[in-house]
Amino acid sequence: MYLKDKLNNGINVVMETIPYINSVSIGVLVNTGLYNEDKHKNGISHFIEHLLFKGTNKRTAKEIAETIDNIGGQINAFTEAEYTCFYIKVLDKHLRIAIEVLSDMFNNSKFEEIEKEKGVIYEEIKMYLDSPEDIVYDLLNETMFENTPLALPILGTYDTIKNLNRESILKYFNEHYISKKMVISIVGNFNPKDTIKTLNQYFDTNRAINQTYNNSINKIPNFTQRLKQKQKDTEQLNFCLGMKGVKRGSDDLYPLLILNNILGGSMSSRLFQKIREDKGLVYSIYSHPVSFQNVGAFIIYAGLGTAQIINVAKLINENIEDIKENLITENELNKSKELLKGNYILGMEDTLNRMIDLGKSELFLKRLLSPKDILSRIDKVTMDDIQRVIFEIFDKEKYNIVYVSKLSNNEKINMKLKEIFFN
Incomplete structure (x- = not known):
């Protein structure tokens, strides 16, 4: 209750x-x-x-x-x-x-x-x-x-x-x-x-009930094509591709969560199976969305050997382009819904998780969503919703590429990454 x-x-x-x-x-x-x-x-x-x-x-x-x-x-x-x-x-x-x-x-x-x-x-x-x-x-x-x-x-x-x-x-x-x-x-x-x-x-102390506060410091970022790298003496190269996502409370959040499961959010996802399991090119690869008050992002991460960066980048881009061209299957949609619902229900068996979710709903959305409401929203996601989110998220004009590695001369790699993701 x-x-x-x-x-x-x-x-x-x-x-x-x-x-x-x-x-x-x-x-x-x-x-x-x-x-x-x-x-x-x-x-x-x-x-x-x-x-x-x-x-x-x-x-x-x-x-x-x-x-x-x-x-x-x-x-x-x-x-x-x-x-x-x-x-x-x-x-x-x-x-x-x-x-x-x-x-x-x-x-x-x-x-x-x-x-x-x-x-x-x-x-x-x-x-x-x-x-x-x-x-x-x-x-x-x-x-x-x-x-x-x-x-x-x-x-x-x-x-x-x-x-x-x-x-x-x-x-x-x-x-x-x-x-x-x-x-x-x-x-x-x-x-x-x-x-x-x-x-x-x-909690009887007066906590400035009538005090006003100003969050005007928050500015909405301008997503444009950017590439940055940082040198660090590590055995692995750590790579991220980031792009504009959806903000908290958006109707597109649940379609994006379902899409994420299919692309890189689980061990059965396309990125994990095709790049780690089939090719053996990475140890870790996954995707996930983040949502804030006025902006969101969608991120793909990979940890790999420095020699494989271009191969992995090509495969990531190929999987994105395939989803943009061919969308997903009904079977993938239904399986991803069940995975999302299962993860949510399992997480809600912990009172600590439930407490945090409940508090965040009130703090940010000023409304309480019951588990029944959440599950219903997941079930209602259609293929049209997925298609809309795919073309909203995977916009090359808003891609951001970053990586951390021990490489000191990265000009050729940077040029190649730009060719793969920006063109």
Whole structure:
């Protein structure tokens, strides 16, 4: 059963009760991330995520962790491009403790040990820079979303993190961690009426109910043909082809998800079977869409030996052109629908996944879609929908090519890639 309510301080609450399980997941989702940053304060959203765990007026950082560990729960957080989520998963009898801990972190964090935590972030950035796959995705975002916040790395850079101070962090926190930008999402076995009373008791701090906020920093990127490469001493070449996708809430999202399964989103997909299984040219190859508030992208990734880049590029392009010319079969359409529905249902068996999906629906779409609604939308996708999406997505004028490799002289490769994908 889905329920919506609002706390006395204006925070929206969405709930789904599942009475036959013994756990509950609660999350606080805040509409802040890269979308609210610029090159000067890049990484501040992620930094605040860390600082809320560093101690409150009531608890040390260790005591925050111990409070949840001692009741067999899980506590964590993550920062995405558009939102930050803090969550706790516990046995249903411990929901009150989870609520109290989250409220303590949001209302009473001391924002201390900033310089020490910068060291932790520096190490996280180093770990990220040791991963060629992460680097190629950052390079792709930098290329596709040029001159917009989405081109920035979520972690920030050494320089931007170094320049953060307590004053700028608190200013950002007070501007963005406000009621209008927050949703509390709860899924599991609990009493909604009692839970709302508990939430009002602990989240009683006035979170600037009437404060307005401005997201005008967000600009829609201009997708044009671009190619970039970065040199790194790696054994594999990491390659991405990115193009304009569909934004969140678009009617084309479900057709694109179905198309993705067929092209590169599963082990039975065309790219995986024809390039990895039949040819043995790559270890990893896949495709996937990403959707944001005002823009989306569709991405194909491959990890391969440097000598195979042109062969793999040709095969990727051949598969795209084949889909554009011959579309897909009815059998492929039906199988992809079943795969998409199966993956969705399996994912929804975890209260944590359900909680995040529910919170995001309210935070971004201001409506709750039940599993029945989602499955119905998948079933309604037609071949005409697939055809429309194919010709919208695979527009060579909007292709972006990036790769990371140890190659130093790439002029011939770049010319060939442009011939394959841009002409």
